[in-house]
Amino acid sequence: MELRWSDDESAFREACRTWLAEHVPTTPLPSGDTAEGFAAHLEWERLLFDARWSVVSWPEEFGGRGASLWEWLIFEEEYYRAGAPQRVTQNGIFLLAPTIFEFGTPEQQARFLPRMAAAQDLWCQGWSEPDAGSDLAGIKSRAVRDDAGGGWRVTGQKTWTTRGAFCTHLFGLFRSDPVAERHRGLSYFMVPLDADGVTVRGFGRLDGDEGFAEVFFDDVFVSDDLVLGEVDQGWGVAMATTSSERGLTLRSPGRFTAAAARLVDLYRRTILDAAERGDWVDPGLRQQVVQAWIDAEAYRLYTLADVTDVVEGRSPGARSSLNKLWWSELDVRLHEAALGLLGPLAELEEGAPDAVDRGAWMKGFQFALSGPIYAGTNEIQRSIVAERVLGLPRK
Amino acid sequence: MRFAFTDDQLAFREAVADLFAKRCTPDHVRAWWGDPQATVGESAVWHALAEMGVIGCTAPGAVGGLGFSLLDLEPLLEEAGRAALPEPLVDTTAVALHALGGPTPRDRGIVGGWLDQIVAGELAVAVVGDRRLPVPGGETAGLLLALDGDRVVAIPGDAMAATPQPSVDGTRHLATVTWDSDAEVDLAVADDGRRLAAELRDRGAVATAAVLLGLGDTMLAMTVAYVTERRQFGVPVGSFQAVKHHLADALLRLELAKPVVRHAAAVLSGVPTDEGAGLAVEQTVAASMAKAAASDAAALVARQALQCHGAIGYTVEHDLHLFMKRSWALAESWGGAAWHRERIARQLLD
Numbered sequence: 170m171e172l173r174w175s176d177d178e179s180a181f182r183e184a185c186r187t188w189l190a191e192h193v194p195t196t197p198l199p200s201g202d203t204a205e206g207f208a209a210h211l212e213w214e215r216l217l218f219d220a221r222w223s224v225v226s227w228p229e230e231f232g233g234r235g236a237s238l239w240e241w242l243i244f245e246e247e248y249y250r251a252g253a254p255q256r257v258t259q260n261g262i263f264l265l266a267p268t269i270f271e272f273g274t275p276e277q278q279a280r281f282l283p284r285m286a287a288a289q290d291l292w293c294q295g296w297s298e299p300d301a302g303s304d305l306a307g308i309k310s311r312a313v314r315d316d317a318g319g320g321w322r323v324t325g326q327k328t329w330t331t332r333g334a335f336c337t338h339l340f341g342l343f344r345s346d347p348v349a350e351r352h353r354g355l356s357y358f359m360v361p362l363d364a365d366g367v368t369v370r371g372f373g374r375l376d377g378d379e380g381f382a383e384v385f386f387d388d389v390f391v392s393d394d395l396v397l398g399e400v401d402q403g404w405g406v407a408m409a410t411t412s413s414e415r416g417l418t419l420r421s422p423g424r425f426t427a428a429a430a431r432l433v434d435l436y437r438r439t440i441l442d443a444a445e446r447g448d449w450v451d452p453g454l455r456q457q458v459v460q461a462w463i464d465a466e467a468y469r470l471y472t473l474a475d476v477t478d479v480v481e482g483r484s485p486g487a488r489s490s491l492n493k494l495w496w497s498e499l500d501v502r503l504h505e506a507a508l509g510l511l512g513p514l515a516e517l518e519e520g521a522p523d524a525v526d527r528g529a530w531m532k533g534f535q536f537a538l539s540g541p542i543y544a545g546t547n548e549i550q551r552s553i554v555a556e557r558v559l560g561l562p563r564k
Numbered sequence: 565m566r567f568a569f570t571d572d573q574l575a576f577r578e579a580v581a582d583l584f585a586k587r588c589t590p591d592h593v594r595a596w597w598g599d600p601q602a603t604v605g606e607s608a609v610w611h612a613l614a615e616m617g618v619i620g621c622t623a624p625g626a627v628g629g630l631g632f633s634l635l636d637l638e639p640l641l642e643e644a645g646r647a648a649l650p651e652p653l654v655d656t657t658a659v660a661l662h663a664l665g666g667p668t669p670r671d672r673g674i675v676g677g678w679l680d681q682i683v684a685g686e687l688a689v690a691v692v693g694d695r696r697l698p699v700p701g702g703e704t705a706g707l708l709l710a711l712d713g714d715r716v717v718a719i720p721g722d723a724m725a726a727t728p729q730p731s732v733d734g735t736r737h738l739a740t741v742t743w744d745s746d747a748e749v750d751l752a753v754a755d756d757g758r759r760l761a762a763e764l765r766d767r768g769a770v771a772t773a774a775v776l777l778g779l780g781d782t783m784l785a786m787t788v789a790y791v792t793e794r795r796q797f798g799v800p801v802g803s804f805q806a807v808k809h810h811l812a813d814a815l816l817r818l819e820l821a822k823p824v825v826r827h828a829a830a831v832l833s834g835v836p837t838d839e840g841a842g843l844a845v846e847q848t849v850a851a852s853m854a855k856a857a858a859s860d861a862a863a864l865v866a867r868q869a870l871q872c873h874g875a876i877g878y879t880v881e882h883d884l885h886l887f888m889k890r891s892w893a894l895a896e897s898w899g900g901a902a903w904h905r906e907r908i909a910r911q912l913l914d
Contacts, residue, residue, distance in 0.1 A: 170570075170826070172565065172838065173837065455906070455909050456902060458909070459912065460905060462912060463853050463856060463908070466824070467821070468820070470823035470826075471819070471822075473565065474568065474826075477568045478568070481568070491815070491816055491820070495816060548809070551808060551809040551812035552808055552812070554812040555802075555809065555811055559784075560792075561802040561803065
């Protein structure tokens with residue numbers, strides 16, 4: 170057990186912290202899930218890129234720093250500790266990019282990765298369809314061979330596409346073999362959203378932001394060089410992506426330890442405030458706050474063990490579903506504790522003069538509630554854990 | 565950064581697991597349960613452990629120990645939990661030896677004699693963390709260690725009187741003990757005493773947390789085996805989603821508690837941590853996190869294990885209850901989850 174960072178890692182942390190302290194906006198940006206906020210976040214993304222902080226773990230040739238997995242964790246810790254803006258580029262950087270690194274041709278890597286790092290191409294996911302959510306293998310959107318054009322003709326509909334109304338490209342699965350069933354005969358496509366036949370309609374999420382979109386494809390031409398991995402082998406390619414989503418690359422512990430620290434701060438403020446007014450807060454909240462703090466610490470320590478395994482060549486496999494269950498449910502509990510502390514002020518949104526922390530806790534609570542739903546619902550994850558980690562019978 | 569056991573730690577763990585698989589069977593646990601006068605001096609399992617060096621492992625080499633840290637001991641305690649070892653490994657090896665033999669070995673003399681006997685597996689030790697509470701193994705202890713506010717004292721067994729207090733877990737052999745204060749031998753007093761007593765409590769909590777992890781592992785494994793075999797409606801009950809999700813919940817809590825306990829064992833062993841990483845939480849906070857996480861995890865696993873076993877688990881003929889009742893007892897021993905969360909709250913929130 171070695172619980173210290175090396176001198177190089179400590180220096181890396183110091184460099185992150187210094188740059189972030191100088192550059193993180195002092196006033197929070199408007200939500201990146203609105204048109205106005207998205208534009209503001211893109212400026213931030215480009216600032217990150219110019220200083221080579223947008224994709225620290227990527228090789229230098231693609232815009233990164235070649236940082237180790239440990240350094241990436243350190244960067245994330247510092248990023249969230251500094252209260253830096255949400256990453257509106259995350260679906261490309263954290264979900265598509267690992268798949269391009271694994272399955273992409275050298276041409277695809279050179280063409281897409283640097284533009285993604287620079288927030289020039291903005292990627293959204295195209296998995297769910299109106300009739301295929303948890304049952305992803307039930308998708309119906311199809312790709313028909315167009316030999317004359319040297320590509321495919323794509324038709325169908327994707328939905329719940331996060332920030333789809335603001336992005337430039339979509340990645341996702343389409344049925345390329347009409348005869349094959351379920352997981353077979355799917356291909357992984359990368360589609361420019363400005364192509365002829367694409368229609369994007371944004372709509373409001375639970376929190377009111379236009380964070381969702383549905384994307385319609387009407388005989389959209391997609392050239393062969395936009396297929397990622399082998400034709401008809403898209404399921405395996407997509408699974409590589411979902412395991413990064415469930416695992417730690419999408420939601421690093423730094424995000425939750427920072428939120429837990431803010432919760433502790435909120436508790437202190439709330440207690441002082443209540444004492445001044447001769448009021449009290451629910452004593453049970455004290456336990457809830459500590460529990461949320463412990464849960465975030467547990468995730469951090471679990472991740473240290475997880476990364477040690479990865480670095481030493483022991484693959485976490487289906488255990489990555491445990492990560493997803495933990496961080497998504499911890500996030501909900503953490504925000505529930507915060508709303509309890511806020512009491513009658515909890516319902517106030519950004520713009521309300523009396524809103525505490527600009528209404529960020531209610532906003533965060535609503536976002537947290539999406540965690541157990543996206544990236545494979547937690548019911549799906551529990552079944553995966555039971556069948557593939559515990560070995561319970563599928564049928 | 566490397567958050568994992570060393571190959572040596574894993575190899576020792578495996579050797580101890582082998583020993584338990586052969587000797588610490590459910591029959592052994594039941595025998596200990598049924599015999600309130602059972603003592604370590606007459607236990608074949610305890611002697612085998614002593615021979616392997618486990619009992620005295622935390623004592624310095626000079627007195628026949630292995631100089632193990634709590635971190636070295638932690639995986640062995642998990643194994644003790646997996647086997648529901650009824651003998652007092654936490655009290656003896658994690659707590660008492662640390663007071664008697666380390667970190668700086670006391671003068672020989674009377675303490676030296678005790679050390680030799682403990683390491684040889686001959687002397688039963690019981691630890692009184694709180695005078696008001698019953699003590700595990702109190703009736704048969706040959707040596708009592710009492711942690712008062714600012715004193716840590718040892719009392720020879722012949723100077724005490726015990727009143728048995730039956731526990732839900734029959735292997736605990738609880739008793740309220742009283743003793744003649746003239747017989748007390750000071751091990752540490754004043755500031756040293758306060759520091760040592762606090763350290764011993766943290767060690768007791770973390771060591772017990774490790775045992776709880778092992779109990780959880782076994783209860784979950786037993787349940788997985790049972791629901792895979794047991795058929796209803798023509799299929800294994802483990803194929804039902806409700807059962808799967810109960811057990812996934814249990815695994816989730818258990819797996820996330822493990823690194824918390826191992827981290828606390830490392831911190832209490834003086835493994836250097838890094839302020840920058842936020843790892844330099846005080847020992848008390850690390851220990852309390854560990855006990856809170858492990859107590860909650862074991863309680864949830866026990867609950868789901870019983871539910872998924874159904875009526876067969878609700879008998880004393882099935883072995884599940886041996887593990888479940890131990891987990892109920894240990895969940896509150898050395899402080900329960902809510903107690904430890906409040907202890908953290910006083911560091912973190914006030």
